[in-house]
Amino acid sequence: MKRNYVLSYKAENTNEPVIWRLIKDFDLQVNILRAKVSPGQEGSLLVEIDASEAATMDKALCWLEQQGIKCMGVAKRIFWEEKLCVDCGACTGVCFPAALAMDKTDWKLAMDLDRCTACGLCVKACPFGCFRLDFGD
Amino acid sequence: MSDKTKSWEEINAKLAAGEAVVVTAEEAALMSEECTPKELAKKVDVVTTGTFGAMCSSGMFINFGHPEPPIRMEKLSLDGVPAYGGIAAVDAYIGATEVHPDMSNFGGAHIIENLVSGKEVFLKASGKGTDCYPRKGFEAKISKETINEMILANPRNAYQNYPAACNSSNKTLYTYMGTLLPGCLNVNYSTSGCLSPLLNDPEMRTIGVGSPVFLAGALASVAWNGTQFNTKKPKNKHGIPLSNAATLMLVGNAKEMSREWLRAAYFEHYGVSLYLGVGLAIPVLDEDMAYRVSIKNEDIETTVCDYSQEGHPGLLTSNYAILRSGEIELRNRRARTAPLSSLKKARELAVELKRLVLSNSFPLSPPTMAFSSNTDIKALLSMDQKGRPS
Ligand code: SF4
Numbered sequence: 001m002k003r004n005y006v007l008s009y010k011a012e013n014t015n016e017p018v019i020w021r022l023i024k025d026f027d028l029q030v031n032i033l034r035a036k037v038s039p040g041q042e043g044s045l046l047v048e049i050d051a052s053e054a055a056t057m058d059k060a061l062c063w064l065e066q067q068g069i070k071c072m073g074v075a076k077r078i079f080w081e082e083k084l085c086v087d088c089g090a091c092t093g094v095c096f097p098a099a100l101a102m103d104k105t106d107w108k109l110a111m112d113l114d115r116c117t118a119c120g121l122c123v124k125a126c127p128f129g130c131f132r133l134d135f136g137d
Numbered sequence: 138m139s140d141k142t143k144s145w146e147e148i149n150a151k152l153a154a155g156e157a158v159v160v161t162a163e164e165a166a167l168m169s170e171e172c173t174p175k176e177l178a179k180k181v182d183v184v185t186t187g188t189f190g191a192m193c194s195s196g197m198f199i200n201f202g203h204p205e206p207p208i209r210m211e212k213l214s215l216d217g218v219p220a221y222g223g224i225a226a227v228d229a230y231i232g233a234t235e236v237h238p239d240m241s242n243f244g245g246a247h248i249i250e251n252l253v254s255g256k257e258v259f260l261k262a263s264g265k266g267t268d269c270y271p272r273k274g275f276e277a278k279i280s281k282e283t284i285n286e287m288i289l290a291n292p293r294n295a296y297q298n299y300p301a302a303c304n305s306s307n308k309t310l311y312t313y314m315g316t317l318l319p320g321c322l323n324v325n326y327s328t329s330g331c332l333s334p335l336l337n338d339p340e341m342r343t344i345g346v347g348s349p350v351f352l353a354g355a356l357a358s359v360a361w362n363g364t365q366f367n368t369k370k371p372k373n374k375h376g377i378p379l380s381n382a383a384t385l386m387l388v389g390n391a392k393e394m395s396r397e398w399l400r401a402a403y404f405e406h407y408g409v410s411l412y413l414g415v416g417l418a419i420p421v422l423d424e425d426m427a428y429r430v431s432i433k434n435e436d437i438e439t440t441v442c443d444y445s446q447e448g449h450p451g452l453l454t455s456n457y458a459i460l461r462s463g464e465i466e467l468r469n470r471r472a473r474t475a476p477l478s479s480l481k482k483a484r485e486l487a488v489e490l491k492r493l494v495l496s497n498s499f500p501l502s503p504p505t506m507a508f509s510s511n512t513d514i515k516a517l518l519s520m521d522q523k524g525r526p527s
């Protein structure tokens with residue numbers, strides 16, 4: 001199972017080689033998609049984690065929490081205001097992970113936010129201001 | 138009259154008797170897979186079309202009514218968005234793309250949407266004061282209940298086809314065709330394909346000055362041809378122009394319109410625009426019209442243009458079946474395709490129009506005057522210092 005998470009941490013946790021531990025101790029595949037770090041203070045990492053089993057993923061997430069690192073599924077970082085949406089589709093052309101696509105039968109916007117990598121392109125592409133992205137803070 | 142033709146009167150008589158067959162343009166396209174145009178002309182009387190997309194060239198005339206003492210409004214704004222006051226004392230025109238001086242993502246289209254929705258808008262007006270209009274300033278909240286007329290008057294709507302857009306440069310472009318990513322990564326297209334009003338009667342045999350039109354929920358009228366009306370664009374073998382060609386100037390009572398079919402939009406780094414729902418009901422007069430209204434997405438072609446180059450040169454010709462698939466092959470790579478107009482709403486509009494036609498709430502009537510069939514457009518030339526075109 002593949003999931004995208006935003007890991008947010010404070011400077012005091014950074015001496016732990018988090019990514020290395022995730023790979024080594026939990027046998028996960030970790031792909032860093034985006035990072036925002038303010039030196040000496042705090043940071044956020046957007047990572048794609050691939051685990052062979054759901055249980056391993058849960059254990060890893062638990063360990064991260066114990067280290068004081070907040071994990072949040074990216075789906076929870078992108079906000080979409082449904083009542084503004086007219087299903088035009090303008091957002092779908094810029095969403096490369098295909099979290100946004102048009103349903104080819106009813107032509108409604110079909111969302112699979114677990115695939116979202118928080119690139120933010122849809123925020124500007126939507127003519128109706130439907131999206132808001134909250135990354136890392 | 139040959140048995141292959143039906144007159145407007147015959148179709149109207151069938152509608153009045155509740156015997157007419159009305160289908161949407163999408164349904165007609167499907168039917169044509171199983172029957173010939175000749176058979177379709179026999180079976181179907183009216184075909185309804187629809188589109189819901191950005192139509193920048195739109196705006197609204199407002200008559201505010203006279204205050205006491207009266208004012209000749211010369212400069213005015215609505216919620217801070219400037220409106221044109223150079224027409225009589227209390228008439229004004231608010232253009233959809235006019236922007237608020239301090240808020241680039243808020244403009245005329247928002248004012249129009251808010252007034253149509255019944256919201257209050259703040260009017261601020263000033264004039265120099267004359268003997269007959271002594272007042273120099275006026276401020277008040279207005280709404281559709283308090284003002285005389287709200288007439289949507291759109292110089293150019295319902296483009297017959299439109300080129301799709303991409304960007305071959307190495308930086309992202311923000312355009313009225315949406316976000317165009319570098320390296321031709323995506324292609325954006327507009328128009329509702331086989332549902333699009335003017336693509337179902339490409340020669341405009343049944344559409345002209347005075348034609349009834351569904352405009353943002355109201356029964357409105359084609360006032361004239363739209364601006365930049367062009368009948369000389371190259372056509373494909375089905376008679377479909379390969380890029381933007383004919384247009385309509387539409388007029389209707391905005392007090393009867395609904396936010397469901399009229400929405401303000403903002404395109405990043407471009408500005409404000411207005412999304413409108415527009416639909417026409419087309420009578421299937423004969424075999425030729427039956428052939429026109431059953432046009433399929435694969436037979437409607439358009440040009441994919443490169444918005445990063447001067448003059449937006451065409452890179453290839455594609456069709457709406459490919460564009461709607463979500464992917465296109467461009468320069469030996471796959472590019473994502475995305476619509477800008479809502480097909481879902483275009484469909485809903487065509488279905489709503491079908492209901493209105495069947496219940497005799499939307500009239501079918503021939504135009505009072507045909508459009509010109511021989512027009513093209515001019516470029517605006519700049520002048521050199523001696524006043525010669527350069
Ligand atoms: S933020 Fe990026 S990846 Fe996520 S939905 Fe928007 S365009 Fe897609």
Ligand code: SF4
Binds near residue numbers: 085086089128131
């Ligand atoms: S661009 Fe905005 S309005 Fe259009 S489908 Fe996407 S979210 Fe909906």
